[in-house]
Amino acid sequence: MGTDRGLRAAGFAGMLAFLLAAPGFLGEYQVHALIVSLTFLLPALGLNLILGYAGMLSFAQMAFFGIGAYVSALMAMRWGTPFWLNLCAASLVAGIVAVPLGFPALRLRRYSFVMCTLGFAVIAQTLAKNWVSLTRGDLGLSNVPRPVLGLWSSGLEIRSVTQYYYLALALGVIAVLAFLALVSSPAGRYMIAIREDETLAASLGAPTWRYRMAAFVLSAMFAGCGGSFYVHYYTVISPTIFDPYYGNTLLVIVLGGGVGTLGGVVAGSFIFVALSEVLRVAPDIRMIAYGLLLIVVVFGCPEGLLPLLMRRLRTWRRADAT
Amino acid sequence: MLIDVAVNGITAGSVYALVAVGMTIIFGVLRAINFAHGEYYMLGTFGAWWAIETVELPYLVSIPLAVAIVAVIALAIGMLVMRRLIDAPFQIGVVATLGVSLVLQNVVILIFGGSYKMFNGGWIEPVEILGAGVSEQRILIVIAALVIFGGIELVVRRTRFGKTMRAVAQNIEACKIMGVDVPRVVTGTFVLGCCLAALSGALTAPVTGSLYGGMGTAITVKTFAIIVMGGVGNVSGTLLAAWLLGLMESAVAGYLGLQFRDAVAFIALIGVLTVLPGGLFSRRERF
Numbered sequence: 001m002g003t004d005r006g007l008r009a010a011g012f013a014g015m016l017a018f019l020l021a022a023p024g025f026l027g028e029y030q031v032h033a034l035i036v037s038l039t040f041l042l043p044a045l046g047l048n049l050i051l052g053y054a055g056m057l058s059f060a061q062m063a064f065f066g067i068g069a070y071v072s073a074l075m076a077m078r079w080g081t082p083f084w085l086n087l088c089a090a091s092l093v094a095g096i097v098a099v100p101l102g103f104p105a106l107r108l109r110r111y112s113f114v115m116c117t118l119g120f121a122v123i124a125q126t127l128a129k130n131w132v133s134l135t136r137g138d139l140g141l142s143n144v145p146r147p148v149l150g151l152w153s154s155g156l157e158i159r160s161v162t163q164y165y166y167l168a169l170a171l172g173v174i175a176v177l178a179f180l181a182l183v184s185s186p187a188g189r190y191m192i193a194i195r196e197d198e199t200l201a202a203s204l205g206a207p208t209w210r211y212r213m214a215a216f217v218l219s220a221m222f223a224g225c226g227g228s229f230y231v232h233y234y235t236v237i238s239p240t241i242f243d244p245y246y247g248n249t250l251l252v253i254v255l256g257g258g259v260g261t262l263g264g265v266v267a268g269s270f271i272f273v274a275l276s277e278v279l280r281v282a283p284d285i286r287m288i289a290y291g292l293l294l295i296v297v298v299f300g301c302p303e304g305l306l307p308l309l310m311r312r313l314r315t316w317r318r319a320d321a322t
Numbered sequence: 323m324l325i326d327v328a329v330n331g332i333t334a335g336s337v338y339a340l341v342a343v344g345m346t347i348i349f350g351v352l353r354a355i356n357f358a359h360g361e362y363y364m365l366g367t368f369g370a371w372w373a374i375e376t377v378e379l380p381y382l383v384s385i386p387l388a389v390a391i392v393a394v395i396a397l398a399i400g401m402l403v404m405r406r407l408i409d410a411p412f413q414i415g416v417v418a419t420l421g422v423s424l425v426l427q428n429v430v431i432l433i434f435g436g437s438y439k440m441f442n443g444g445w446i447e448p449v450e451i452l453g454a455g456v457s458e459q460r461i462l463i464v465i466a467a468l469v470i471f472g473g474i475e476l477v478v479r480r481t482r483f484g485k486t487m488r489a490v491a492q493n494i495e496a497c498k499i500m501g502v503d504v505p506r507v508v509t510g511t512f513v514l515g516c517c518l519a520a521l522s523g524a525l526t527a528p529v530t531g532s533l534y535g536g537m538g539t540a541i542t543v544k545t546f547a548i549i550v551m552g553g554v555g556n557v558s559g560t561l562l563a564a565w566l567l568g569l570m571e572s573a574v575a576g577y578l579g580l581q582f583r584d585a586v587a588f589i590a591l592i593g594v595l596t597v598l599p600g601g602l603f604s605r606r607e608r609f
Binding site: 051057103104105107108110111112114115116118119120122123126127129130244248251252255256259284285286287288290291292293294295297298299302 | 349355403406410411412413414416417418420421422423424425427428429432539543546547550554581582584585587588589591592595596
């Protein structure tokens, strides 16, 4: 176990060193792909929290991502608020919206919960399409201001891809640390206990409903942050953000990478975004290949790529030792 | 206006019902949400369109041909993918069927192109009923739905296959011990469910008039709402929930505007689940 932890720490340190140095030796397009991966990492961490630690499969993640993006864009466009404020507001609004949804949804068992959250994404898209006075409907919002790092209107404006990359990396690292702190706290342990056996956890006095609600709200807040960065990077947002495609990508990252593990989800964000970019060389069969890959991955390593890799590593070392 | 709304609602509801009943029986035996279910509806529509446009068959012949094509595809997917979902954790089923949905949708787009196509066929002559003009095709859809639902109730309740289906739905381990060939029941149920979706697609095409590769997604999503409201595994509950949804959608589209129609299913779903977590027709929450 001790060596495992050492291995894990070394893996993270190596990955961070690589990511810090990446713009030095990668082209602009590759750096852009890394930014996309880091953008997906935030809602993916949220999904990992609710699915991997609280055991509920939510399709609302991308809806919260979209809500965060719209909130951030509208604030920046109407009031010229700085990036940090938009980010906080996006995360806060996403968290607040999750509460009234949580009341009916969290009472349900898994399948009904899945459908309820899926429905929320559909409703959010309908709203984004039809509240034209606020969202400009299908046209979407364009010319969203670039992020400004400063207390108010003055400060460093992020323009180049490299600058965006380091901003995304900083957000990603903060999110990973926040996630780590959360799941190793007593609250995180309660969530795991509830996932494993809700009745048992309740009988031991764990306020199960409250923790499930907390996991749901926190996952929405992660997604809201991601949406805020997304909209300031692409500078456009339209109701297509609520399309099932994005939600599915998120699911693939978390389930393919290794649900309930932190490293798996981080690795999954990079692997599956990279894969989707690589497949762009054959646009005709891109989605077909992606679909086939999903089927192969899910049956080939049902617990995710990283846990599979870790197990392989462990057997190799055991074989070396004997 | 009111009669138009009612007629449209019942027709749309019957279409949903045929797709949803397939999904609900598949869910019963497999405990897996089939995210690709709308794609079989799409394939049914495309099968009929292809038979009419390329092979130049009459519409009446194109329907069984479309269902047969989908049966073959569903059999292949049932053997390759769905059988592996027996006893698998529910997330695996979600991702695997999402993969199937992506493949089917994009293969169709690759073969036939991504643009909208017009469907020429069916009986769209209006008939006068209660002072409103109703096309013959719509009447056919409603009658077909009623006949098929009667048939399914019979199959599920009276035949040996139906009995095994219910047994697998109740307790898969006990079935294995008793020597029931579970993979075969699962594949059979899956093919039956997909054929119903395909039939629904082929029957609806003359009314909707157009088809495209991505048309299945909206159907899948609405079907989820229907089977949860109707109570998962409940055949007659599904029909009632589907009609109810069809009527609500048609009323919203008629009085509020077409753009709000697609959100109705889920506002209704969330509303229903808030009050009755087991669906409209069951006191107990089951899944």
